[in-house]
Amino acid sequence: MATPQQRTPPPSVPLPAPDPSVRDAADVAADLGVDPATGLTDAEAARRLAHDGPNELRSRPPVPVWRKVLDQFRDPLVALLLVAVAISLVVWWVEGAHGLPVDAVVIAAIVVLNAVLGLVQESKAESAVAALRSMTEAMSTVLRDGRRVTVRSAELVRGDVLVLGEGDAVGADARLLTATALRVQESSLTGESEAVLKDAAVLPAPAPLGDRFDMVYKGTAVAQGVGRAVVVATGMDTQMGAIARLLDSTEEEVTPLQREIAHVSKVLGLTVIGIAVVVMVLAAVVNDVRTPADLVTVLLLGVSLAVAAVPEGLPAILSVVLAVGVQAMARRSAVVKKLHSAETLGSASVIASDKTGTLTKNEMTIQRVVTASGEVTLTGVGYRPDGEAVAGPADGGGPLTDEALTREAVMVLGGGSLANDAQLTRADGEWTVQGDPTEAAFLVAAHKLAGTVDRVAGFERRGEVPFTSERKLMSALVDPPGDGAWALVTKGAPDVLLPRCTDVQVGDTAVPLDDELRAAALAAVERLSGQAYRTLGVAYRRVPEDTGPEGLEVHESDLVYLGVVGIIDPPRPEVATAVAEARRAGIRIMMITGDHPVTATRIASDLGIVEPDARAVTGTELDELDAAGLRETTRGVSVYARVAPQNKLQIVDALQADGHVVAMTGDGVNDAPALKTADIGVAMGITGTEVTKESAKMILGDDNFATIVAAVRQGRIIFDNIKKFLRYLLSSNMGEVCTVLFGVVFAGVLGLEGAAGGEAVVVPLLATQILWINLVTDSGPALAMGVDPETDDVMARPPRGPHERIIDARMWTGVLSIGLVMGLATLLTIDIFLPGGLVEGGDDLTVARTAGFTTLVLAQLFNVLNSRSETTSAFHRMFAGRWLWAAIGLGVVLQVAVVEVPFLQVAFGTAGLDLAHWAVAVGMASTVLWFDELRKLVWRARER
Template identity: 45%
Template sequence: MISDNVHMPTSEATDVPPAAWHALTTSDVAQQLTVDPRAGLCADEVARRRSTYGLNAIQEHRARSPWRMLLDQFTDVMILVLIAAAIISGMIGEPPDAIAIMVIVLLNGAIGFIQEYRAERAVAALKLLAALNAKVLREGKQATILAAQLVPGDVVVLEAGDGVPADMRLMEAVQLKVEEAALTGESVPVDKQARSLTEVQLPLGDRLNMAYKGTLVTYGRGAGLVVAIGMHTELGKIAALLREEEEVKTPLQKRLAQFGQWLALAALAICAIVFLVGVLRGESVILMFLTAVSLAVAAIPEALPAVVTVALARGARKMVKKQALIRRLPAVETLGSVTYICSDKTGTLTQNKMQVEQVAVAGQLAARVPRVGERGEAGRLFGQALALSNDAVHQDNDRVLGDPTEVALYVAARQAGYDKERLQIASPRLAELPFDSDRKCMTTFHGEGPGIVAFTKGAPERVVGLCETIHDGTGRVSLKQDVVLDQAERMAAEGLRVLAVAFRQWPAVPSELSAEQVERDLVFLGLVGLLDPPRPEVHEAVKFCQAAGITPVMITGDHPATARAIAKRLGIMSSDDVVMTGEELARLPLENFVEQVEQIRVYARVAPEQKIKIVKALQDKGEFVAMTGDGVNDAPALKRADIGIAMGVTGTDVARESSHMILLDDNFASIVSAVREGRRIFDNIRRFIKYTMTSNAGEIWTIFLAPFLGLPIPLLPIHILWINLVTDGLPGLALAAEPEERGLMQRPPRPPNESIFARGMWQDIIWVGLLMGGVSLLTQAWAYRSGHAHWQTMVLTVLTLSQMGNVLAIRSERESFFTLGPLTNRPLLAAVLLAFALQMGTIYIPALNPIFKTEPLDLDELLLCLVLSSVVFLGVELQKWMIRHGWLMRA
């Protein structure tokens, strides 16, 4: 039966249908769409509308070709500098160096290409959510067609198990329930109705007479008029947001891009200065050109992309063991910079299943259903009502299937000793009045001895009004309805979904099964409050985030009271904090919202575009934002956030494809492990940059200052390239394996706009570089003026081994190398020993002497080099000692 007395329309369909379909009667909707809902559209009209509106499909944006994606990987400043370095290395006769640089560049480009190619699948995944087929009424006959062939005005029939194929205004809803979690975040199926709603501005979750594309019918049946198809559906609007939303670069990408630009300018300046100074001193133009170019190549840490990739890849492998799958490697480090985590509620902070949280039986509150024998006859009847007046089904594999609310009641009753399968043998269901959204309750009849007992459960305001008495455990007494309703309101204020339970005894099943005859003169039994409970481990995870300077924020499509209850339990918000709804957010001017955004901890009933607005507002305030979620409605915000974290178990394909990271166990607490790993990785990348720039600075100071001290050029181009090769590669990669420092998670997040050279790093690069250069120049001055023929080899050895001492000392900002121990980073120890062996090989293997322009050192010369090269190690260790004792402050 179709509600609102729909009649045959007489006017043509408007080109721009009204947006608030839920506020119109079905008669008005049919008239706007020019369709007779009893017969549907004719073939000619379908063809005309299809030519006007197109197919009911999610449009994909024009994707870049694979070749374009690949070429775009080589437009970064750092990559261009490395390509230039490779070309120059080849020009000056160093093909091994050129090949090594190009391999690193190509590897980096390949990884970026693979990541970006996979990301392009996000919008494509949206298409899979659309129903493949639809049951439609056309020309008076029902037919099954491809959902893509639907047009506005089509009459679609819905049954349990169907995917909703388009946005529809329901005309008929018989016990119809629709699962909308993927679109709205609502944790339980929504009871639908066909009546028009009076309020025009309603969030999606409250439009009870609408069904939306991409959602799922879980119970009942219905019919509706198609009001939007394809990209005009709510699902299509999300696809458009996802397509238009640009992905934000990670903190690491931003910092490395800035570093690359700075380094490119520095390299050019070095080339020019060294070349001009040398030529002005009378050196050979060709020699100075080669020296300047070699020094510029050495100044560029070509191992940096490899070190970053290795560090991130190692972190990604470790995080998989902790149930966090990284889709894009930079995301490993990004969590170390995050200042806000905006989390979806359902399935992320909660268990995504309903559970009985509170009951009120015989006037007494409790956290569980009374066990058999507790609270007398009232307790027994209450437990039997939950078990028997229930359509949930228990399977052999110990799974319970059915509506989430009914499953929760079934489980709670069974835990209290009321087993449905056993009870229904003695008290089989004989008749029923199914749940109806108008009545807001259901009644079932069961045999009980010689008579019949009828159990009624439903909305408190409905059921309480049908009762005159209450069972207090020993017998029936007069019911004070206002007291019970006040109790129900208090439970609802705690975020619980409250149901009331009553009963009535009959001598036999009534001959007339109507609500008016059956659902009256009931005896009230009690209230039951249900909630999708928080995950038990999330409370500690929230505390851990807050201790680490990270602010958790809940963003959900659920009811404000439910959101508040969960947030307070988890410690996300306090009693004084307010919940901002999507409606309030829509009314709030942008500038006012930006001012308030850092004070809001919970958002409820928000639309997908509002999630993006929240993320953008936080980013505009200088915050780095992580967004967790599992639904289609989360996908645009996941893509926009600095790091998007999707749920692996309950998450949709769209959410996963739009994310940077996937939690394989859907456990919010797993993010804590990712934060820890991200901070460790950034520390190690920063160590490498500090190490390589300090070493490069030592080389630059050595060559740049020598002429001003009256000394010849201390190193040949081959020497510079050799130092660069042996010191930057393996030792730098080994730094990626450095364990985390103590107190890592007690530090606040790094400021998002903080330079990679902050916290004393650039000062260290200068003074340690000067110390390294000074020791090398001291070696040159003494050996050259003392007549040592091997003075150039001595400078090469001191400079090379000084860098090895530097890498050992640089492992920690505070802790001594001897406290850390040499075996806590075995790869680094092996890399240092290998570099030492290679350096000795260039000195003492005769075949290598002409290649590297070296000469064997005497024992006293070698011992002197070893002593002088330890000065840098001791100097850095002294600095750390001063930091530990408070003589030198570091952030």
């Protein structure tokens, strides 16, 4: 039976309605059937846990291995290669199944190799929701049967009374019952850089997530103070659970490179089928095919054409090239989780970045100190106390020589360090803080102004009046070393502190705070606030030495005002340069943050993202826009503040709908859905939460925004190199197609029919020779092109459009024309050495075919130099890529071997060539180079 203090709720305890933040805490507790003084009983907590389930986030079931394997074979080009394997096996079987089906075995091996590469790379990533779950594994202190007990956060239930203290992780969403100087770090959930002061008082109206001061949320942490709260939501009903649902319903975008390769594969597939059918029909008609043996020969010709037209190694080469690029990025601390995402970053037209911890250091820093005698600027950022104090503003000040100003600044920073609960420590050369980041800023600043640390050394705290939201002040009773008088040092909001002051410190003397000095102090506060600084005033008064620690609030009057400090979470020093480089590359930088609009605009202006007079749009404003208004806003506004997770998704979706390739950076839980939706999500490796790392496609190991720009450059280099080897592979394979196609059609003109010895179907090249070209001559140079160094300034051009083809009209023109020249040169070489035809020769078909085969191989090696650029001469930086020349040299050596080594002659149907044959082959092959040089010259003339 329920006790009078604790009512048994219905079997399913509903989430208190309406919003708990606008209801009295006692009423919320009553609805949940709990006495705030004693908490739930163990039995009741167990019953609720059994009914509602653990306080955990749902995770998607793991994808089975067989499904992952099948996914590797969904690419159209892979499907086409599998069809080629099947046809090769049929032909091999019809011909009597003699020996191994070499064509089928080699192509199948390449397909399997590509699948293995894909599986190995993608197996490194776990699901984002599972990361959320592991991130929240923690312990919580609750009241059970009137006793404080520690339980796993997964065992929390609605109605549990949380006992919160400094350093605790908040285990569930809860309505505050009490709060004493309670500050909660919510940056991972809301993006707010400062710890949020909490208050148990009822909110007058519903507020955005970051402004619900009477609520605490799962996944956040207590930075300062103590409090108690009643749990109102667990598991998937929490705000973090809502984010997990967003992740569940968010589909990952296909990368531009994947879309383009799929398009190329479709075009190649249709082209191959069309060409193969046409050639088989022509061969059957021209050669008067009647017997089954002749029909098999024609079918073999079709397979040969398929092998010639399809770059079988393309998927594997693409994976290897991307892997090499990914390794280069990793050396620059940019870890790409999926290969295809490497190129996507190079296509980014917008980088939508979180502010806290990404563009800024997430380390509160005092930059300005304003006193009665003037202003002091402190250089250096973050918790590392490197920097100095200068008089006046940093860009127009000078050495701090004014003794009065120096003394006043020392007293301000010293006073703030005494009325302080934070700690600054150094271990192994690294500086760390414990406690509230704002209070830590005073400790860091004290090290930058000479004499400040020494001035406060030896002071002992005798009492304290903690900070509360009602008072907006904190005071510390301090006893100086020696026989000095005790003092009460107070810091807090200037608008609250100044009315309690009757004097102001000027040098060594306290003078009356008249109307003129008071107006000057208020003007300084207003000026700093207008510059996006958070302001804190510092004051003091002498008190008797026998003053006790109780009742200190009565002494918080008749204070001597020392001055005000301006605090800000500063930008990372390297970010401004990175932003400028990105803008030079035509990339738009946007800031999306949960911080205050004034602060967001100030930081964005300092970094060069926007002009100083730009405005920030808030999440509330975004909620009021329709789809058209949202797209219009995202076209012109680059700073968004006080945004919720769904707002980030809206912004990314609007940008993508407008045709942008979006890179989204972030570090907090609230960034995860947007990171997953963006074309490429970039997570911070040091400050980022596990969920953002798992949701993202790329992780910055050094949390350095400049690394993103370096990755963009590498991504563009990767894209350029992909175009190089695609240009090479397609034009070279087109040369093979033209050779076979025109060789069959014009066999009589070229003298092939007369030299064939009565064969039903005559082909200029054997299927094994075509396969040799594809596997040996194609793969090495293509791989070398994948690691070719940057030839032009890739950051001097705008991003590639999302609908811009890798293989555009210009490239297709080059591919077809080079392929045609390659085929004509090969066939003309065969004709030169065969009796009859256009040119009279005296060799048999094997020698002539070997010469043509060699011409085609050498032409493709010349084409390596052509393919490094679409418009730039092959002689420009000709020897820059040593791997290219190694590949060319290897190709020449292998071709000499296949022509001159006896057992290879048998395997590939070749014959030895004399010097004259080699000279003709080299000369005919070089026509490819001279033709392309002429074509590029025409293109450059047109561009000029």
